[in-house]
Amino acid sequence: MKTETRRQNLRDALIAAAERAIAANGLAGVKARDLAAEAGCAVGAIYNAVADLDELVFAVNGRTLAALERSLDDAARPARKKAASPAEAATARLVHLAVAYLEFVAANTPRWRAVFEHRLPDGRAAPDWYVAEQSRLFTYIEAPLRDLQPELAAGQHALAARTLFSAVHGIVTLGLEEKLGVVPLAMLRAQIEIFVAALAGGLVATRSR
Amino acid sequence: MKTETRRQNLRDALIAAAERAIAANGLAGVKARDLAAEAGCAVGAIYNAVADLDELVFAVNGRTLAALERSLDDAARPARKKAASPAEAATARLVHLAVAYLEFVAANTPRWRAVFEHRLPDGRAAPDWYVAEQSRLFTYIEAPLRDLQPELAAGQHALAARTLFSAVHGIVTLGLEEKLGVVPLAMLRAQIEIFVAALAGGLVATRSR
């Protein structure tokens, strides 16, 4: 069964080539002929290792999600400062997470943009493993949110985590995108710290009303 | 000078065709041959009325920005409830603006997505009139923010307006994009009301510290 290993090797080479292409030129840099040249095969051979170029993009995006998770884990490890209250500790963790997200995206901008720019045609859906990976990342946000608003129903935390992530994602994405005025990274970090802290504080205040 | 009016007419027809194409099939629906067929001209004639297809997209996006501004104006008109404090009035206006934004985007999803999906190749910049239009829209956010945090330096309000817009934009965009779980519009509106109100409340609380 050497043909199967060769197929796997080609697949890996293509994924690696696609990852380099995305890092260098974004999603638009993923071109069948270039990938074939870099992986050392003919254009047509791509379609034995992979159904689509879309499948390659999903593979690369999956690796990017895994890399983000590693960054979030590293960011969560240290810190552990004493906090006056559980709510303050939760707020600090949310701010920390948001800043870690900002820094990951800043350090991996083209790779990360590919995660959100990629759209598959018509009604085709993302692979299950990909959705699962994406979903699991939200648990990082749900845990502090539970500490922040323990009285909320279970499903509400998942919804709030989506909303909070979307908000931070918007700030990070539009901030790094220089479409409307260039915002230095340090200023962006400061804004995120202010806004996430204010948001968390506001949520806690809402609770007691 | 009939040729000049004909050129203008063709330009208008092409913009209208592009707008229909975007509304129906998104940015990817803008195709030279289809536009030419719908505008009743040959493919090559497009390039007499317009430099690029990008120019057409910018024209359509400009119209979309104008439509958003009309929606925001309409949304700002009524309401005018009595508020206990300037801060509460400002918060209510920010929530109102965010909800109006959500509803505009929900009612014009493909058109609005085109505004953010459109990327021009290499180092070409957006036209000046387009940047100005986009910039002017931020003043809608800056005014309530000034009421909310009067002690902030002038430039800070512009920065905070960008950040707040980015956050709401993230919530709206990822919420309407059904990539990760479908969130009903009503639920999305509730989330926005909660989050913007909490954020505004948190910002006010930060001020007094």
Place this chain on the structure above:
DNA sequence: TTTTCCTATTGAACGTCGTTCAAGAACGGT
């Protein structure tokens, strides 16, 4: 009006893209 020049218009053609396919090469089981 007639003639002339110039520019607008046309649609075939170019280069690039993802994907497919007929042909030939290489593999795996017997």
Place this chain on the structure above:
DNA sequence: ACCGTTCTTGAACGACGTTCAATAGGAAAA
């Protein structure tokens, strides 16, 4: 060693944005 199956190849296909030589037609001069 053989043969059926499968993989690999690169030319070919259709679609895309854009360009261009050829032609048609309007504007200015006679």
